[in-house]
Amino acid sequence: MNIYLASPFFQEEEVKAVQAAEEILRGRGFTVFSPRENEVRGVPFTPQWSKDTFENDRKFLDWAEVVVMLYDG
Numbered sequence: 001m002n003i004y005l006a007s008p009f010f011q012e013e014e015v016k017a018v019q020a021a022e023e024i025l026r027g028r029g030f031t032v033f034s035p036r037e038n039e040v041r042g043v044p045f046t047p048q049w050s051k052d053t054f055e056n057d058r059k060f061l062d063w064a065e066v067v068v069m070l071y072d073g
Helices: 012-027 047-063
Strands: 002-006 031-033 066-069
8 A cells, every 4th residue: 555654854753753654654564655755855945846846745645545644733
């Protein structure tokens, strides 16, 4: 099953939580797309960067059979 793992990953605790979820889901045999692992880095945050990031996320949302979201708030 293809899973899109949605989660914030801006703070250390958020990163730890999403890493744990990635490991757990993959350990159970799921194919996981995590934006944290596929973040565009090393380029300035421009409107084009935002568009490219959105398009990539959208492609994998369409690919996914299930969306798993981590939210603490």
